[in-house]
Amino acid sequence: xxxxxxxxxxxxxxxENESLARMVIxxxxxxxxxxxxxxxxxxxxxxxxxxNAIVHGYREARGLVxxxxxxxxxxxxxxxxxxxxxxxxxxxxxxxxxFTTMEDADRSGMGFTVMESFMDEVEVISQVNSGTIVRMRKxxxxxxxxxxxx
Ligand SMILES: Nc1ncnc2c1ncn2[C@@H]1O[C@H](COP(=O)(O)OP(=O)(O)OP(=O)(O)O)[C@@H](O)[C@H]1O
Ligand SMILES: [Mg+2]
Numbered sequence: 100x101x102x103x104x105x106x107x108x109x110x111x112x113x114x115e116n117e118s119l120a121r122m123v124i125x126x127x128x129x130x131x132x133x134x135x136x137x138x139x140x141x142x143x144x145x146x147x148x149x150x151n152a153i154v155h156g157y158r159e160a161r162g163l164v165x166x167x168x169x170x171x172x173x174x175x176x177x178x179x180x181x182x183x184x185x186x187x188x189x190x191x192x193x194x195x196x197x198f199t200t201m202e203d204a205d206r207s208g209m210g211f212t213v214m215e216s217f218m219d220e221v222e223v224i225s226q227v228n229s230g231t232i233v234r235m236r237k238x239x240x241x242x243x244x245x246x247x248x249x
Pocket of ligand 2: 147150151209210
């Protein structure tokens with residue numbers, strides 16, 4: 100599949116950068132005219148993954164969160180959120196609804212479930228003490244819509 104645009108953004112794991120990531124991903128997908136629902140879905144999924152990188156991956160530690168995204172000619176979005184934080188010991192368990200390691204901090208354990216329900220595909224690659232990569236895909240526009248614009 101031919102890639103028609105690509106971006107990368109590195110930022111500090113600070114809470115205010117959740118909204119930065121939401122804004123950047125919105126602006127990035129705007130050219131393929133997503134519906135309001137698709138826009139909301141992508142922003143929410145990215146925001147959940149970025150929040151996880153900040154609150155679980157790094158906690159108080161320093162490092163960078165990397166957001167990468169690409170769009171293909173058929174309106175397929177690929178987005179990746181990566182941290183070099185503490186990593187996840189058991190990814191399968193972490194992805195289960197309501198599983199959280201931060202009950203005390205009022206977390207509901209629904210972040211991965213939200214990502215899965217709002218995106219077409221979610222892949223989690225993680226290694227303890229090395230970090231975590233969350234890769235997600237979503238089809239935003241039918242092929243003919245983009246072909247017409249070209
Ligand atoms: N980037 C990450 N680095 C380290 N651990 C992570 C990361 N992302 C998720 N986790 C682990 O996976 C668990 C489940 O994540 P999930 O987003 O589903 O729930 P949560 O963050 O605990 O709660 P919620 O997202 O509902 O506020 C987390 O509690 C945490 O232990
Ligand atoms: Mg979460």
